[in-house]
Amino acid sequence: MKRGAWWFVAVLPPLLALTWAGFAPIELPTRDKLFEIPKGTYARRMSGDRVDILPSRITLTLGVDDVLLLRNLDDVPQQFGPTILMPGQSFRLPFERESENQFDCTAHTSGTMTVIVEARPEWPWQKIRWRWRHWFR
Amino acid sequence: MKRLLPALLLGAALAVAGAAPAADAPAQPALKAGVLSPVMPAPLLALDGTDGKPLNLAAYRGKVVLLAFGFSNCGEVCPITLATLAGARKKLADAAKDVQVVYVTVDPERDTAAQMKKYLANFDASFVGGVGTRAQIDAAQKSYGISSKKIVGADGGYTVGHSSSIYMIDRAGGLRAVMPYGHPVDDFVHDLKILLRT
Numbered sequence: 588m589k590r591g592a593w594w595f596v597a598v599l600p601p602l603l604a605l606t607w608a609g610f611a612p613i614e615l616p617t618r619d620k621l622f623e624i625p626k627g628t629y630a631r632r633m634s635g636d637r638v639d640i641l642p643s644r645i646t647l648t649l650g651v652d653d654v655l656l657l658r659n660l661d662d663v664p665q666q667f668g669p670t671i672l673m674p675g676q677s678f679r680l681p682f683e684r685e686s687e688n689q690f691d692c693t694a695h696t697s698g699t700m701t702v703i704v705e706a707r708p709e710w711p712w713q714k715i716r717w718r719w720r721h722w723f724r
Numbered sequence: 725m726k727r728l729l730p731a732l733l734l735g736a737a738l739a740v741a742g743a744a745p746a747a748d749a750p751a752q753p754a755l756k757a758g759v760l761s762p763v764m765p766a767p768l769l770a771l772d773g774t775d776g777k778p779l780n781l782a783a784y785r786g787k788v789v790l791l792a793f794g795f796s797n798c799g800e801v802c803p804i805t806l807a808t809l810a811g812a813r814k815k816l817a818d819a820a821k822d823v824q825v826v827y828v829t830v831d832p833e834r835d836t837a838a839q840m841k842k843y844l845a846n847f848d849a850s851f852v853g854g855v856g857t858r859a860q861i862d863a864a865q866k867s868y869g870i871s872s873k874k875i876v877g878a879d880g881g882y883t884v885g886h887s888s889s890i891y892m893i894d895r896a897g898g899l900r901a902v903m904p905y906g907h908p909v910d911d912f913v914h915d916l917k918i919l920l921r922t
Contacts, residue, residue: 669889670902671869673764680758680904688904691871 608718609711613648619656619679620647624672624694629663637696645700647682648717650707655680666693667700755901755918756911757890763898766791766891767867771828771860774841774853779826782897787824788919789893790912793870793886795831796843801888801905802827809890810848812912819920820850822895828854830872830886832861894919 622641631640647653656679659665659672668690670678682688682704692700708717766781766789773779781789790809794802806827813820827844829835832855835843840853854864865872872886888905892915900919903912 666869668902669869669887669891669904670758670760672760675762676764677761678758678902679761680902681756683756 605715608715610714613651613708613714613717615652618650618652618681619654620645620652621656621658623658624661624665626660626662628661628665628694632696639696641692641694641700643695643697643700644703646703646705648705648707649682649685651717653682653704655682655702661694666691668692755915756907757892757901757903757915759901760899763894763900765897766893766899769828769854769864769867771854771856771864772837774837774844774855776837779828779852779854781826781893784824784826784893785897786895787822788895788916789824789826789891791826791828791868791891791893792889793828793830793865793868793872794888795829795884795886796835796839797831797883798886799883801886805888805890805905806844806847806851808907808909808912809851811909812916813848813850815909815913816916816920819917822920823916825851826854827851828864829861830865830870831884832856832858892919894922 622645625640628640645655647655656677657667657672658677659674662674664674665672667678668680672678682702684704685706686704688702688704690700690702691698694700708714768781769779771779781791792805792809794805796802806825809825813823813825816823825848827840829840835853835855837853837855840855844851844853855861856864864870868891870887872884874882874884876882890903890905890912891899892901892903894900901915903915
């Protein structure tokens, strides 16, 4: 293979991918970031199970996935922040500002859940970093 | 031509990126507040109102009720919340007649009906306070998931740390949404206009 052809094969595809990742608008099918409290969570807690079912730290991105959607699939009410979620009920909380928020949450062994709201990635390197995190985390 | 090809491909990638759908402005959620779904009846309160009558949330059916918890000696959170709610009613002008603010004390030891009434009138004379015994207040707090904690100061006085969200109850008495503390007047006006339409 000619030297120029190797260049095409080795360098061009990653370069094109990076260009796309840095310049294409970030779009998800929905801005809702869904977390479900599964059936049996309360029973597991009562039996002494200390495994966290939900992440204790959630990161949202403004304009991309800035709506926290929490669904209680358990058989008993669960409290999230100021809200009691009845069985089968969901709570959809939008965020509009960069912030770090701590909520009491009965579904967590620690009793709290931290929600970090980050700015929308605008610059190419920010978009690349966001995509990297989103795809590979 | 071969030398031009990389540049052409790079240009094509940029064009594809630039021509991608404008995802930067997807549809906004309908309410600024957190929304509960399905809507369930708002827990009723067994308290006394500062208007001299039993505080009966069911009596406000047909109105949108903004329910919050606080206390009259609060120096930080409550004045801001109450001023915000008063500001929202003011901005709504005539429509404000269908919005009722109910403020329940978390400090029943100090907040009498008279004290609470006087305090709330500083913000808006239409606001109704909820008072009662410690047991009644505890039950009211529990039904909405409100936490509060007495914090004793060095001088022997105390303040009360408490949940500061505002519950939005629709005209049918359903607990529809919860507005976290710190939202500006315009966010309340935005949501109230939607709730008053439905």
